[in-house]
Amino acid sequence: MNLRGTGDRGHQRRFDERGASAVEAAIVTPIVMAMLFGIIELGFVFKDYLAVAGAVRAGVRMASANPRNATFAQDAANKVAATGGAMNFNDVLQLWVYKVNPVTAAQFWQDKPIGFGDFSNCTTCVKFRWDTGLNKFTPITGGPESWLWSTQNACSSSSIGGPPDRIGVYIQLKHDGFTKFVFTTVNISEASIMTLEPMPVLTGCR
Numbered sequence: 001m002n003l004r005g006t007g008d009r010g011h012q013r014r015f016d017e018r019g020a021s022a023v024e025a026a027i028v029t030p031i032v033m034a035m036l037f038g039i040i041e042l043g044f045v046f047k048d049y050l051a052v053a054g055a056v057r058a059g060v061r062m063a064s065a066n067p068r069n070a071t072f073a074q075d076a077a078n079k080v081a082a083t084g085g086a087m088n089f090n091d092v093l094q095l096w097v098y099k100v101n102p103v104t105a106a107q108f109w110q111d112k113p114i115g116f117g118d119f120s121n122c123t124t125c126v127k128f129r130w131d132t133g134l135n136k137f138t139p140i141t142g143g144p145e146s147w148l149w150s151t152q153n154a155c156s157s158s159s160i161g162g163p164p165d166r167i168g169v170y171i172q173l174k175h176d177g178f179t180k181f182v183f184t185t186v187n188i189s190e191a192s193i194m195t196l197e198p199m200p201v202l203t204g205c206r
Helices: 003-064 072-083
Strands: 092-099 125-131 136-139 166-176 185-195
Touching: 003 072, 003 166, 003 185, 072 092, 072 125, 072 136, 072 166
Parallel strands: none
Antiparallel strands: 092 125, 092 166, 125 136, 166 185
């Protein structure tokens, strides 16, 4: 009986199995790592998105509750800062408090700044930047953008002069990739809109 030959074949079979396992591991490991990095990146992106979404909703609620108030835009920006603590304010590329297109506009335009069909710019608005020294959002001055509180229409739909203006808060945040494996940076944008709370006509709703 040739036991040596049988042993050689068993040894060769084990060697082949180890080789096949190594090849499989070489193929599968990068795929698993890519999926893992993707899940990690998605988690951080979702965290920042939730922070942005919560901040714009809080900001627009504050702004809509202060019609024809000289500090309406700053109050909204302050609320964004108070609510959005989970995001890095130095990465905020855009923060606008803007007048929204009327409901009679095309469907796609109805949450956009008045006169625009996207968020490329706004003119009837107040834009802010984060001031690290003051630790707050401060208005960007010197540009053509403005929205004077005295021009707001806060008359109810059922009264003379209505319906009231619609107001929005828009944020664009730069999100840096955590692992840099999936992407380096990605911009997260979100807007929220509401109607100005109506004021009595006798108090000067417009």
